[in-house]
Each structure stands twice: as C-alpha cells, then as structure tokens.
Amino acid sequence: MALCYAVARRAWRSVLSFAMGVILAGCSAALDWREAGLTAAVPALLPCKPERAERAVPLLGPQAAPVTLRMASCAADGVTWAVAEAALPAAASAEAALTAWQRASWATLGLAQAEGAAALPPGWAEVPCVGRGATLQRCLRGPGRAPDGRAVMAELHWSAREGWIVQAAAYAPPERAPTPLARETFFGALVWRGAVP
Numbered sequence: 603m604a605l606c607y608a609v610a611r612r613a614w615r616s617v618l619s620f621a622m623g624v625i626l627a628g629c630s631a632a633l634d635w636r637e638a639g640l641t642a643a644v645p646a647l648l649p650c651k652p653e654r655a656e657r658a659v660p661l662l663g664p665q666a667a668p669v670t671l672r673m674a675s676c677a678a679d680g681v682t683w684a685v686a687e688a689a690l691p692a693a694a695s696a697e698a699a700l701t702a703w704q705r706a707s708w709a710t711l712g713l714a715q716a717e718g719a720a721a722l723p724p725g726w727a728e729v730p731c732v733g734r735g736a737t738l739q740r741c742l743r744g745p746g747r748a749p750d751g752r753a754v755m756a757e758l759h760w761s762a763r764e765g766w767i768v769q770a771a772a773y774a775p776p777e778r779a780p781t782p783l784a785r786e787t788f789f790g791a792l793v794w795r796g797a798v799p
Contacts, residue, residue, distance in 0.1 A: 644793065646681050646791055659688075661688060683788060684769075685768065724741055729741045743755065
C-alpha cells in the first residue's frame, strides 16, 4: 500500500509539473499583458508596450467625412498584435463600416477583394468570436502578405457597439502561430463593459 501511495504521489507531482509548465509557457516573460487604453468601452489587452498612431481614414466611403482611427500595436513572441478603434457618426451603419474595414485589411495583406459582400479570399474562414456584449461581431483567419512581402497568417476580430467599432488583430509567420493561451487572452479580452457574463 505504501509503495502504491509513493508511486501515485510521484505521478501526481509529474502531472502538476507538466501543467505548471504549460501555464508558465503561456505567461512567458515575452508576454507582458496590459490594457491597450482604448476609448471604447472594451478593455482590449496587448502583451507588450504598444506604439500608438492616429489617422483619419475614409472608412465610410469617399463621399462621407473621414473617421479617426486610433491604433496601438506591438510585437512579442514572434507575433504582431494590434488593436484599433473608431467612433462612428450617429447615422453610420456599423455593418457597412465593418465591411469597409475588412476590405481595407485584406488590401493591406495583399489580397484581392472577393466577389460578393460575404465572399472570403482563398484560405480564409470564419472563426468563433470569443468576446461578449457586441451588437455586431465578425472574426476571420487566413493567409496574406506583410508589407515587406513575408507570408503571414492573420486573425482579425471586429466588434461593434454603441457607435464604436474595434478591431483586434494578430499577425504571425505561418510556422509561428500564437499559443492557444495567448490567443485566448488577447481576443477574449474584447468583452464590452456591461456585457452579461
């Protein structure tokens, strides 16, 4: 009986050591999570100190007034992480803004616009949206090219509510995907304040 207890204890320690190793790998020093500081009521997270930028973009089309897009991005653990937000004018359609942003993202990734509003470029697919509290969400993953021509896998999550639209994006070389824990931490943070748990 004592031998069985000792073996079971050693096995349990091995299981705990393995589990702790997995957890600590997701919390590696390369990923230092902090709030991105968005104005929208959603606490987006970044795993590194961000660079910030702001610019006016024709998100609602060439006939409409430009919309101010605020961005924060950083690179950690081989992945570029980015969050961006835009406040929409009162009469603007969040659906139209999201579709325009999606097209702009694909153009940045060197992808041709697919035919039809719902069509996706080759290799792209919808993925589950993990954030809560949005009135509109769209989450996609697929291949593209970085501005320097390197191949990347991109995952793009858009979330809209109360006149705001937010995008969280992760770009990584095809062989260097974010860990499941890092991915869940980053995209899972898009929970609008006041959302039902």
